[in-house]
Amino acid sequence: MHQSLDLFQTAHAMAxxxxxxxxxxxxxxxxxxTPGYQAKHIAPFADVFRDDAGSSLKTxxxxxxxxxxxxxxxxxxxxxxxxxxxxxxxxxxxxxxxNSVAVSRExxxxxxxxxxxMTILRTSLGRN
Numbered sequence: 001m002h003q004s005l006d007l008f009q010t011a012h013a014m015a016x017x018x019x020x021x022x023x024x025x026x027x028x029x030x031x032x033x034t035p036g037y038q039a040k041h042i043a044p045f046a047d048v049f050r051d052d053a054g055s056s057l058k059t060x061x062x063x064x065x066x067x068x069x070x071x072x073x074x075x076x077x078x079x080x081x082x083x084x085x086x087x088x089x090x091x092x093x094x095x096x097x098x099n100s101v102a103v104s105r106e107x108x109x110x111x112x113x114x115x116x117x118m119t120i121l122r123t124s125l126g127r128n
Contacts, residue, residue: 008114018045022107031091035088039091043078
């Protein structure tokens with residue numbers, strides 16, 4: 001039953017996206033001392049979702065939220081535009097730590113959406 005609800009699909013897509021972003025952050029941190037390594041970046045879920053929803057779906061007003069299958073959201077890895085160090089490495093540990101916190105918040109938000117949706121379903125069924 002819950003697989004057909006768009007809110008569950010969106011929460012699932014958000015959690016998967018956060019996992020992909022965290023993997024890139026971990027890879028960047030692991031290569032912080034590798035000469036010539038170019039740091040990578042994945043856009044936040046909100047940006048990807050906005051771009052995906054805006055390009056393929058139509059709404060009647062700006063306040064409406066369009067629905068779609070969000071499992072297929074593109075995950076585009078881009079190179080960082082940070083200033084390289086003398087050895088050519090573009091990883092900034094400070095920036096990666098900030099990205100890690102943002103990814104953690106994104107993942108926690110997805111879990112919170114999922115939990116609250118389950119609470120609403122249980123309440124509507126009379127199963128607190």
